[in-house]
Amino acid sequence: MTLTPPAPALVGDRLATVGTPSLLIDLDAFEANLRDTAAFVADHGVALRPHAKAHKSSAIALQQVEAGAAGICCQKLSEAYPFAAAGVRDIHVTNEFVGEDKLLMATELASYVQLSVCVDAVAQVNALGQAATSAGVTIDVLPEIDVGQNRCGVTSHDALFELVDAIAMHASLRFAGLQGYHGGAQHIADWVARKETASRAAERAGAFVRALQARGVRCTRVTGGGTGTFEFDVASGVYTEVQPGSYAIMDGEYGGIAWHGAVRPRNSLFVLSTIMSATRPGMVVCDVGLKGLAVDAGLPRAVTWAASEGPPLAYIAANDEHGKLQIIGSPDAGTSHLLGQRILVTPGHCDPTVNLYDQYVCFRGDRVEAIWPIDARGLSR
Amino acid sequence: MTLTPPAPALVGDRLATVGTPSLLIDLDAFEANLRDTAAFVADHGVALRPHAKAHKSSAIALQQVEAGAAGICCQKLSEAYPFAAAGVRDIHVTNEFVGEDKLLMATELASYVQLSVCVDAVAQVNALGQAATSAGVTIDVLPEIDVGQNRCGVTSHDALFELVDAIAMHASLRFAGLQGYHGGAQHIADWVARKETASRAAERAGAFVRALQARGVRCTRVTGGGTGTFEFDVASGVYTEVQPGSYAIMDGEYGGIAWHGAVRPRNSLFVLSTIMSATRPGMVVCDVGLKGLAVDAGLPRAVTWAASEGPPLAYIAANDEHGKLQIIGSPDAGTSHLLGQRILVTPGHCDPTVNLYDQYVCFRGDRVEAIWPIDARGLSR
Numbered sequence: 001m002t003l004t005p006p007a008p009a010l011v012g013d014r015l016a017t018v019g020t021p022s023l024l025i026d027l028d029a030f031e032a033n034l035r036d037t038a039a040f041v042a043d044h045g046v047a048l049r050p051h052a053k054a055h056k057s058s059a060i061a062l063q064q065v066e067a068g069a070a071g072i073c074c075q076k077l078s079e080a081y082p083f084a085a086a087g088v089r090d091i092h093v094t095n096e097f098v099g100e101d102k103l104l105m106a107t108e109l110a111s112y113v114q115l116s117v118c119v120d121a122v123a124q125v126n127a128l129g130q131a132a133t134s135a136g137v138t139i140d141v142l143p144e145i146d147v148g149q150n151r152c153g154v155t156s157h158d159a160l161f162e163l164v165d166a167i168a169m170h171a172s173l174r175f176a177g178l179q180g181y182h183g184g185a186q187h188i189a190d191w192v193a194r195k196e197t198a199s200r201a202a203e204r205a206g207a208f209v210r211a212l213q214a215r216g217v218r219c220t221r222v223t224g225g226g227t228g229t230f231e232f233d234v235a236s237g238v239y240t241e242v243q244p245g246s247y248a249i250m251d252g253e254y255g256g257i258a259w260h261g262a263v264r265p266r267n268s269l270f271v272l273s274t275i276m277s278a279t280r281p282g283m284v285v286c287d288v289g290l291k292g293l294a295v296d297a298g299l300p301r302a303v304t305w306a307a308s309e310g311p312p313l314a315y316i317a318a319n320d321e322h323g324k325l326q327i328i329g330s331p332d333a334g335t336s337h338l339l340g341q342r343i344l345v346t347p348g349h350c351d352p353t354v355n356l357y358d359q360y361v362c363f364r365g366d367r368v369e370a371i372w373p374i375d376a377r378g379l380s381r
Numbered sequence: 382m383t384l385t386p387p388a389p390a391l392v393g394d395r396l397a398t399v400g401t402p403s404l405l406i407d408l409d410a411f412e413a414n415l416r417d418t419a420a421f422v423a424d425h426g427v428a429l430r431p432h433a434k435a436h437k438s439s440a441i442a443l444q445q446v447e448a449g450a451a452g453i454c455c456q457k458l459s460e461a462y463p464f465a466a467a468g469v470r471d472i473h474v475t476n477e478f479v480g481e482d483k484l485l486m487a488t489e490l491a492s493y494v495q496l497s498v499c500v501d502a503v504a505q506v507n508a509l510g511q512a513a514t515s516a517g518v519t520i521d522v523l524p525e526i527d528v529g530q531n532r533c534g535v536t537s538h539d540a541l542f543e544l545v546d547a548i549a550m551h552a553s554l555r556f557a558g559l560q561g562y563h564g565g566a567q568h569i570a571d572w573v574a575r576k577e578t579a580s581r582a583a584e585r586a587g588a589f590v591r592a593l594q595a596r597g598v599r600c601t602r603v604t605g606g607g608t609g610t611f612e613f614d615v616a617s618g619v620y621t622e623v624q625p626g627s628y629a630i631m632d633g634e635y636g637g638i639a640w641h642g643a644v645r646p647r648n649s650l651f652v653l654s655t656i657m658s659a660t661r662p663g664m665v666v667c668d669v670g671l672k673g674l675a676v677d678a679g680l681p682r683a684v685t686w687a688a689s690e691g692p693p694l695a696y697i698a699a700n701d702e703h704g705k706l707q708i709i710g711s712p713d714a715g716t717s718h719l720l721g722q723r724i725l726v727t728p729g730h731c732d733p734t735v736n737l738y739d740q741y742v743c744f745r746g747d748r749v750e751a752i753w754p755i756d757a758r759g760l761s762r
Binding site: 003004005006008017019020021022053075076077078081084085095096097098099100101102104105108112120121123124146150151152153154155159183274275276277278279280285287288290291292294295296318319320321322324336339340349351352355356357358377378379380381 | 465
């Protein structure tokens with residue numbers, strides 16, 4: 001007995017027949033984001049290394065590399081596997097790790113791809129060096145420096161020197177530069193304030209680079225930045241490589257901040273949902289809730305009707321598998337005619353929303369043009 | 382080239398070597414919850430139909446049926462497939478649905494299992510009746526009544542009569558009773574207030590039942606209730622069946638409400654995580670964030686050290702793949718000795734947290750005793 005749910009969509013289907021909830025990509029907007037970002041970053045003579053933690057799909061990573069990316073970033077070692085298997089040759093793990101299982105993954109990955117990883121403790125360096133030596137592989141290592149995020153990364157020049165010295169003790173490790181990422185800067189709504197915060201982060205990174213130079217250590221790679229700041233980071237004179245992830249698909253949180261520069265990524269990510277209950281005035285219920293929408297950045301802000309005209313809606317509550325929608329300004333409006341109508345919901349935060357789905361249903365106009373597996377979904381080790 | 386991440390754990394492993402982050406079940410607590418709840422509900426002469434949306438694992442559902450459950454609940458049609466495939470014979474979908482793909486799933490499922498579903502609109506009834514007739518299957522239908530949740534379900538006796546009359550027009554549909562679920566009652570912290578809210582919900586359900594009786598319609602099944610209220614629902618004289626889901630594993634939100642009755646489910650669900658960065662005083666960073674913990678019910682409240690002794694921790698911020706932990710009361714404490722130590726985190730909300738993982742690592746004492754696939758993960762259609 002093969003008893004599995006039918007596919008929600010096939011290539012060539014009309015959008016109107018796609019099963020809900022489904023995660024959609026608007027290909028026109030997506031392709032513009034890939035193209036425009038690659039051109040913008042290249043114009044500044046800086047490398048683009050998109051962060052795959054946002055989209056988690058090797059189909060997208062291969063397009064990013066095809067569009068000129070130097071490689072990709074992953075946040076976790078296990079996450080890197082599907083990208084390595086799909087043929088991405090250069091992967092930077094933007095994170096520290098501890099533990100035997102992690103060391104096994106790092107050395108296995110390093111035998112297939114050009115792997116770089118982050119460290120912020122001598123103990124991590126020594127464990128990795130011993131594992132790499134045993135496995136007969138060489139791993140590029142980038143100490144992480146704290147440039148304002150107050151999370152991981154060394155906070156002093158002396159601590160950085162200790163890491164660089166420790167790396168030099170292992171023939172299987174190569175000091176490959178620095179990582180400085182300021183996640184808190186990415187979503188600052190005011191464009192000028194965001195620019196200033198990015199500038200301070202770059203100054204901190206620059207000070208670490210100069211401190212190394214003063215000790216005779218050349219730093220040829222400084223990687224960092226995200227979707228909210230890469231337009232500033234590429235012009236900083238410090239970063240040689242930027243790591244935006246969300247730019248390809250975007251989300252409600254990034255859509256809600258100001259964009260006054262040359263960079264204007266468009267939202268290409270939506271959740272398609274159906275009104276499956278409409279029994280009371282002024283309110284309807286759709287079929288996507290907490291299991292299809294991450295709410296850590298708040299409830300979805302933008303809700304539009306997929307095809308039909310309809311009243312303006314506000315998504316006011318997410319239960320596990322239900323979303324409550326209020327008809328804006330019409331608490332007494334009849335709703336029964338809205339049953340079965342379909343809506344497009346813009347998720348508040350793309351990364352954890354994407355991580356809930358197994359595939360993207362990619363459309364152009366009203367047709368499904370591609371299905372891309374989210375092959376790194378759930379790979380958080 | 383087979384390039385996939387290694388398994389995080391194997392049966393027989395010591396807990397100390399399980400890869401992180403991993404979702405754990407403490408089997409002693411889990412088994413006590415299954416046993417005690419089944420006995421308590423049976424003592425009241427009421428049927429137990431556990432909600433599988435909480436655990437999403439056919440391995441658990443089969444144990445619940447073995448322990449005496451009448452069947453299971455699912456929230457979505459696609460979610461029901463792995464349970465049907467695993468041999469669960471009686472599945473109630475506690476939700477309304479609209480659309481051709483949903484009707485196909487309903488009729489397919491009904492050819493394999495005893496299927497019941499909810500409706501709250503005549504249009505749903507007629508679409509389902511036609512689909513069931515075409516497919517040659519019979520489906521049990523339970524109108525949903527609103528008992529205080531203000532979400533789905535009919536709000537008047539007249540609307541219920543219309544549904545019952547519509548069901549009677551289709552030979553392929555069988556009126557099988559009523560569903561009345563008050564999700565908002567489940568997490569009321571005060572035990573007496575929760576009992577009173579559950580009592581009002583049961584009164585409303587009872588009024589619907591009597592209204593049907595007055596029209597000559599017998600209602601032999603009234604299903605509803607959840608983990609927070611089933612201790613009251615079983616004694617209501619109205620509910621013939623209760624639908625708790627979280628009771629088997631529990632979470633921070635349910636652990637934070639008062640339990641003064643005979644029902645005292647124990648927390649059996651944890652996320653195992655590693656401290657992977659510790660570069661500053663008073664704060665460490667662990668390897669589980671938004672992609673391994675749902676935060677819709679708040680950040681994790683309980684954090685304990687897995688093996689070693691260590692200072693008390695508060696989980697203060699969740700990023701995509703990082704959790705920031707503060708050492709309670711010691712902002713200046715040194716932290717480097719905590720790097721690599723492991724913690725147990727109690728998720729705030731079990732359902733959407735479970736939906737992030739592909740398997741449970743089940744332990745007893747310090748050994749992994751079983752690995753249970755979360756085979757309904759992501760099935761939200």
